[in-house]
Amino acid sequence: xxxxxxxxxxxxxxxxxxxxxxxxGSKVSDFGLRDVSGAPVAFGKLxxxxxxxxxxxxxxxxxxxxxxxxxxxxxDYHPKGVHFVFINPNNTEPAGDxxxxxxxxxxxxxxxxxxxxxxxxxxGAEFTPEVFxxxxxxxxxxxxxxxxxxxxxxxxxxxxRKALDAMxxxxxxxxxxxxxxxxxxxxxxxxx
Amino acid sequence: xxxxxxxxxxxxxxxxxxAESGLTPVDEAGYRRLLEAGRGKVLLVDFWATWCAxxxxxxxxxxxxxxxxxxxxxxxxxxxxxxxxxxxxxxxFLRQLRVSGPAYIKRSADDDRFITSVDARWSGALxxxxxxxxxxxxxGSYVGESDKAAVEAALVKLL
Numbered sequence: 202x203x204x205x206x207x208x209x210x211x212x213x214x215x216x217x218x219x220x221x222x223x224x225x226g227s228k229v230s231d232f233g234l235r236d237v238s239g240a241p242v243a244f245g246k247l248x249x250x251x252x253x254x255x256x257x258x259x260x261x262x263x264x265x266x267x268x269x270x271x272x273x274x275x276x277d278y279h280p281k282g283v284h285f286v287f288i289n290p291n292n293t294e295p296a297g298d299x300x301x302x303x304x305x306x307x308x309x310x311x312x313x314x315x316x317x318x319x320x321x322x323x324x325g326a327e328f329t330p331e332v333f334x335x336x337x338x339x340x341x342x343x344x345x346x347x348x349x350x351x352x353x354x355x356x357x358x359x360x361x362r363k364a365l366d367a368m369x370x371x372x373x374x375x376x377x378x379x380x381x382x383x384x385x386x387x388x389x390x391x392x393x
Numbered sequence: 394x395x396x397x398x399x400x401x402x403x404x405x406x407x408x409x410x411x412a413e414s415g416l417t418p419v420d421e422a423g424y425r426r427l428l429e430a431g432r433g434k435v436l437l438v439d440f441w442a443t444w445c446a447x448x449x450x451x452x453x454x455x456x457x458x459x460x461x462x463x464x465x466x467x468x469x470x471x472x473x474x475x476x477x478x479x480x481x482x483x484x485x486f487l488r489q490l491r492v493s494g495p496a497y498i499k500r501s502a503d504d505d506r507f508i509t510s511v512d513a514r515w516s517g518a519l520x521x522x523x524x525x526x527x528x529x530x531x532x533g534s535y536v537g538e539s540d541k542a543a544v545e546a547a548l549v550k551l552l
Contacts, residue, residue: 262444327516352476380505384445385518385537 221325225378229339232320234288234313237300242313249284250337251368253361255347256321257287257312258329259294259302261384266351267330268306274347275310278365287312290321291329291387318388331381334364334374342368345379415484416473418500421510427470427495428529434468435551436525437544440499440511442474443482447538448520454541455522456490458548465552466527469494474519526551 223229231245244254255271258264275285289299289312296314303312315321324333334343343364348356364374419427428436439455441448452471459469471492473483480498487496501507508517512534515521524533524547533547 327518352478380508380517382504382517 220322222323223333223341224325225341225344227341229333229335229341232323234286234320235296235316236311236313237296237303239296244286247284247286248335248339250282251365252284252286252335253278253365254324254333254335255285255287256290256315256324256326256329256331256386258289258291258384258386259298260291261329263351263383264329266353267347268308270347270353271330272307272309274361274365275308277362279310281365281369283365283369285310288315288320289313289329290315290318290326292318292389293387318386321386321388326381327385328381328383329386330383332361334361334368336368342374343377344381345376346381349379351382416480416487416496416498419472419497420499420501421507423497424472424507424511427497428525431468431470431525432529433527434466435462435527435548436468436470436523436529437548438470438472438523438525440472440474440519440521440523442519443479443486444475445519449486451520451522451539451541452486452492453490456492458541458545459494462548462552467548467552471496473498474517524548524551 229244231243234242234244234247236242253274257267257271271287279285287308287310299312299314326333330347332343332345332347333341336342343361345360347361349358349360350356358379360376360379364377367374417423437455437459439448439452441452443449455469459467461467469492471487471494473480473487473496475483475498483498484496499507504517508515512523512531515534515536518536520537520539522533522535522539522544523531524544526532532551533544535544
């Protein structure tokens with residue numbers, strides 16, 4: 202379930218408190234990220250027919266427990282046309298750490314930096330890992346967890362895979378919402 | 394033992410003394426019972442996990458708070474949200490901190506239901522602190538890295 206949450210968040214109980222703009226069923230407008238070299242990248246250039254947007258961390262043990270599963274997802278679904286946009290939103294994990302983490306874990310995908318967790322705020326993302334899946338129109342069709350257990354051997358519900366399979370088959374996603382779990386995102390302190 | 398069997402067994406064992414780790418498994422019903430059993434005291438319930446860095450920072454502060462206000466009726470209850478694989482580590486950490494109050498470990502057949510039963514607005518994020526007054530009513534909720542001065546002030550109002 203990352204956590205630089207300050208006083209403003211002391212009584213925080215819902216993702217809506219982050220000023221969530223993109224919600225399940227709503228359309229995602231373009232947003233900006235940075236690659237690990239610091240160059241700006243627009244989401245519009247990364248998205249595909251089906252796009253997984255995953256908030257992940259370098260230091261969160263739960264997020265790291267999913268490293269292998271994220272690689273497997275990419276290996277299984279990228280050839281089917283699914284795009285993956287992994288994002289590190291943690292204020293405590295600089296781009297250099299993200300680049301090193303990506304290399305050390307042999308990720309076959311890029312991980313982008315969300316400076317000042319602006320994108321995480323727009324999605325109302327609270328955890329690493331936490332995923333959103335958007336369709337070709339940019340509409341969020343799935344939001345929640347990758348699966349239902351930190352321990353891979355105890356996974357019973359492959360919720361993200363199920364959502365991707367449904368979308369690739371042109372079917373509705375069910376369940377479209379699951380409870381994400383992991384480390385809370387380490388957000389910047391906002392005084393206003 | 395299959396996972397479901399384990400969970401059912403854990404649920405049945407809620408509010409009974411724990412196994413070797415010393416942590417008591419707790420599910421939704423067990424949580425309700427522990428709140429009922431704590432009536433007459435002001436309860437500070439801390440949901441934490443060994444993998445949660447801010448939780449590990451918070452716990453010693455909460456232990457100090459309990460020591461400071463124990464005589465006035467404050468009781469600290471810890472609920473570990475660790476997986477079974479981390480249960481021994483959780484127990485060890487609590488022993489190192491000399492946590493004297495009841496120590497539980499979440500073992501519910503349905504995490505969503507458990508989290509909602511504690512507070513429908515809680516996402517499950519850790520650390521999470523819940524304060525209950527002497528009548529067992531929830532009087533405060535703090536999720537994430539919370540201001541301990543604010544937590545203390547809220548407790549003092551109830552004590």
